Amino acid sequence: MRIYAISVYLFLYIPIGVIALFSFNAGRHASQLQGLSTKWYGKALSNPFVMDALETSLIVAFTSALLASVFGTMAAVALQGIKGPVRVFFDLLIYVAVMIPGIVIGIATLIGLVTLFDQLNPLLAAVWPEGWTPPKLRMGVGSLIAAHTMFLMALVIIIVRARLSGMDRALIEASADLYASPVGTFFQVTLPMIFPAILAGFLLSFTFSFDDFIIAFFVAGSETTLPIYVFSSIRRGVTPEINAIGTMVLAVSLVLLVTAQLLLQRGGKKPK
């Protein structure tokens, strides 16, 4: 039994380990280790295409994680007050949004947005004042952020709601009993208590968005995110530079995920 478990873990983690190892390769082939060096990291970080893609990825990840955290928290708090079939319906939709494969979200968002833009662009052109160039809606950073926010919001809702339902109802009542208005109660009691969960939701969302390839591939338009850059580079042959980028993304993702997990554990602990 133990040997199987070890094999499974080896199967899962050896390729990742190999990628990390080869990123320190001194030679120029991704399959042949010729001494250790960090030169590929320097090369990756001085590559303007990589840096452009990284900037796009960071902007998209930060903005969509922020929007998802704000709207997700609002939705979670609102859903807390709803009971019965409406609640069941919303819960179902939220879980569907998390479970649904990225490729479906990607295609659906692409078709939806393209159709919408096709309808809106002529309209905008028609109502725009004479002499000014009408704006043209197209796929890009905006559509990327929108698509990511949509599915990350469901993730934040689930995380925040778990924390909210673990919260003692009496605390809200105690706050009302001590003359705090509902808004005052939210900012002085509810928000501080669920904040670790919101932060964890933000970090997870950031990681998911930063690492996402499938949805981004469909809705990025002419923009290039880091995963898309890596994908297109591979077609020109795998160099240790790709390994270096992959290892850096992995390191950042792991740090964020561990932080999120710690936040959730610490925030969920009941003071005794």
Added chain:
Amino acid sequence: MESVQYATKTDLVSGNAIAELRGVTKRYGSVLAASDLDLAIEPGEFLSFLGPSGCGKTTALRMLAGFETPTEGQVLLDGEVVNDVDAHHRPVNMVFQQYALFPHMTVAQNIGYGLRQIRPRIPKEQINERVGKALATVRLAGFEDRRIWEMSGGQQQRVALARAIVNEPKLLLLDEPMAALDRKLRKEMQIELQDLQRELGITFVLVTHDQEEALSMSDRICIMRDGRIVQIGSPQELYDTPKSRYVADFVGTSNFFDGKVVGYQGDLVSVRLSDGTVVEARSLHQVADGQDACVSVRPEQMRLSREEGGLPVHVHNRIFLGEHTEYLVTHAILGEFLVLSPRQTEMNDGPFNAGESLTVSWDAGTALVLEQE
């Protein structure tokens, strides 16, 4: 609409009650949580709602606090109808069952919470001063900067108390505040709570299922059952003149004998018990010949004797309690009942042994005929 306003005006003139329930009913769907409650709470009194879980006592308290709105009837605070006033606008504070202290705040921040909500703002120094005073009142001076989880259960309860009294509420509501404390601490807190109430002069309303707690602390007890008020009175009134078997059973212990009324003279009623014995008992209400009746006799009113005259019983069990000795005795037809024998009787007659045949008697004036339910 007009009649409601009219009622409010008359209250301001006539009522001196600090809080009042008038025909208050609360339904959750088809479940009746409180039914037609009528109660006036006097300023400065210590009133307890006593009853088993699900009797509506907590619902009554929550309606006073403003967490629940009555389905019918009126809740009044200081002579004004407050049915539509939200909890955060009511000059009432509550000590919650599990204290509900804010875990992300220090002790001082918890206690100052209510004061910080008041507009126009109270100056910071003034808040700190009042928090310090409240902490001293509950004997926790110097604990300002502690975290909630660093405090023991008893200390947390004092913080919860301080957080409520610092606001000088018109009414302090306590929802089973001792339930989470161990027995020894509970006794201590009971005394402290009583002292505090006298010292501050704030009206206390306590909810409890513990009759000992209610009896030892309250000026008046409101006994509830199935959403209704069964009887309201001082602990002594409830003990000496319970109206029903339910109250007699809930407040202290008592022995009950079922029988039929066979005659009465003034308030003294003759009741034939199921074994044929006719006993006399006082009645606080009208009875008719042939009516079913329940006679209640407190264990300490019963006398055990080796002489004839009385119900023949034999001793089943004997428990020495120091000042009293508790006997469980058995009657052939009437079954088992409890007798408390004072030390004096034990000294004179010597201890009665298990299995010994004795007689039990009591003075007619100490037995009560109760309303059948």
